[in-house]
Structures are given as C-alpha cells and as structure tokens.
Amino acid sequence: MSAHRVADAHVDVLWRMLEEGAAFYGDSELRASYDRLRRGGVGTQVFALFVMPNRSSTEQLEKVLACVDLFYRRVVSDGLVMPVRSAEELRQVRARGALAGLLSLEGGGCLRGQPSLLRVLFDLGVRGVGLTWNHANELADGCREPRGAGLTDAGRRVVREMARLGMWLDLAHLSDAGMADALRVTDGPVMASHANARAVFEDGRNLPDEVIREIIARRGWMGLVFEASFVGPVTEASAQDVFRHLDHVLNLGGEDCVGFGSDFDGASHPLPGLSDASDYAAFADALVDRYGRDLAEKILWKNFERFLLEALPER
Numbered sequence: 001m002s003a004h005r006v007a008d009a010h011v012d013v014l015w016r017m018l019e020e021g022a023a024f025y026g027d028s029e030l031r032a033s034y035d036r037l038r039r040g041g042v043g044t045q046v047f048a049l050f051v052m053p054n055r056s057s058t059e060q061l062e063k064v065l066a067c068v069d070l071f072y073r074r075v076v077s078d079g080l081v082m083p084v085r086s087a088e089e090l091r092q093v094r095a096r097g098a099l100a101g102l103l104s105l106e107g108g109g110c111l112r113g114q115p116s117l118l119r120v121l122f123d124l125g126v127r128g129v130g131l132t133w134n135h136a137n138e139l140a141d142g143c144r145e146p147r148g149a150g151l152t153d154a155g156r157r158v159v160r161e162m163a164r165l166g167m168w169l170d171l172a173h174l175s176d177a178g179m180a181d182a183l184r185v186t187d188g189p190v191m192a193s194h195a196n197a198r199a200v201f202e203d204g205r206n207l208p209d210e211v212i213r214e215i216i217a218r219r220g221w222m223g224l225v226f227e228a229s230f231v232g233p234v235t236e237a238s239a240q241d242v243f244r245h246l247d248h249v250l251n252l253g254g255e256d257c258v259g260f261g262s263d264f265d266g267a268s269h270p271l272p273g274l275s276d277a278s279d280y281a282a283f284a285d286a287l288v289d290r291y292g293r294d295l296a297e298k299i300l301w302k303n304f305e306r307f308l309l310e311a312l313p314e315r
C-alpha cells in the first residue's frame, strides 16, 4: 500500500472488461485492476466510457451502455469502490475510505448530436464528456482529423446542455479549433483528462500553452498522460520525462490545476516506470522528493478533489 493518495482521471478498464472479459477484482491482467490501484494509493478513479468510433452510432451507444452496466455491476462494490455523482457522494466516500469511482464519456459519437441522449447518460451517473476521439463525429473534429474544424451546431448544443446539467467538458482528443470553440461556448467546468504539454513534446494530442493557460484561468484541471508517444520520443520516453511536462505546467501557473490521467489499459505504448497503477507508489515518492510534500499532494490528488467538488452537482 502506497504512503500517498492519488487521483487518476482516465483509465480504459471498462473497455478491456467489455472487449476481453477482463476481471477488475482478484487475479487480473488489467493495468488498473483494483489491487494495482490500491497498491498505487489511488483513491479517486475516473473510468472512461470508450468505444471504437468506427462503428455506427447505435452500436456505439449499445457498447457505452454495456460499459455503464459493467461499472455498476462489476466495479462498484460496497466499501471498496463507490460511485460518485455529486459532491455529497464524494464526501461520503471519503468518510468510508472507499475508492471513489466516476464515469466520463470519451467520444460523443454515441450521442448522435442529441442533447436528450446526453441527459440519459447524466441520469446514469456520467459526469464528464469528451466530444470526440481522434477523428470527426457529429459534434466536432478530433485532433487527428486533417480538416481541423471546430464544433458543429450539434456540438455547441451538447456543450451548452453539459454546462446546464453540471457535466465537465473534457478537452482531450479535441482539435485545436474544437478546443477554442468549446471554450467560447461554455462557462461550465473544463478539464483535459489525459494530455500533456505541446510546448514540451510536439503532438496534436498535447495541449498548446494558450489552452493550458485558459484551463488555469478558469480553475479547471489537466491530467498528464503516461502514453509514451505523448510524453516524448516513443522509444526513449520514461517516467522521468513526465516531470518535464509537469514543470512546464507549473511554470504556466498550474500549481492548483494539474494532476494525472494515466490512460492505463488504453495506452498503446506504456511508459517505463509508469506502466501500471501500482507504479504510482514509487512515482509519488519521487514527486515528494522533487516538489516537497505540500505541492506533491496537490498534484497527486488535492487539485482533482478541488476540481470535482466545484464541478460536480452538490447532490
């Protein structure tokens, strides 16, 4: 068991459970299995609802709903992992000492541009939405879409409805124009669940400084990602390089707005030294050595806790 508490804003555990039948508890090959999360000290985990977007929107919706079902039936377990849908539930989970589990949609292809489907997902406990994965859908262009367009009319309607309901907007995977549009449209909570700093390593999946500054100005949050190809040159990157991204965000004034979104069980290139959730234990020790306990604790979990308490509906 780690000496430190950790919050992580992005794992693809539910996708692995759905596609491969992986188990969350017990003897599990998942990089973010319950045992590995606990060994790493993780006390807050956002579970992504991800499906491959190259399917029909109906099929995507069916799979998203299957992942929601897996979350409530195979991940939520009284006293071990408790679902968090409000600030009040988060405080209750803290009192119980359980792991706080939250749901966030990664890619809005399943919504078919309809705010009504967004409301249904909200009612099922989904509290964050990333509009796209890497390519375009009915809502916006993703970061790998050559056209590089921003939000569609449907995307704007969905973003406005998210702010009204009390869902956070996740900028990860969105095109630059999409991020700019989304930030113009909403005054609701904004974060980037798993992305690094583009000024440190050039990749369209990483955030330009102007977006990081805007996240900081709005008291949003960004989670640095451990996918090696977003950290540095893919064959050379290691856990040490995460500090370069972290230092950059801190230099931009992000002391209260940065943390981690590992992408465990989703990353194509696991990062040496941070390849599964149990690695958080040693990484947290290194953070304390480098930044001192107070700042390290903010980065490890307090910043995300603050963001959640402000972003989530009160009850």
Ligand SMILES: [Zn+2]
Residues within 6 Å of the ligand: 106, 172, 173, 194, 263, 266
């Ligand atoms: Zn992702």
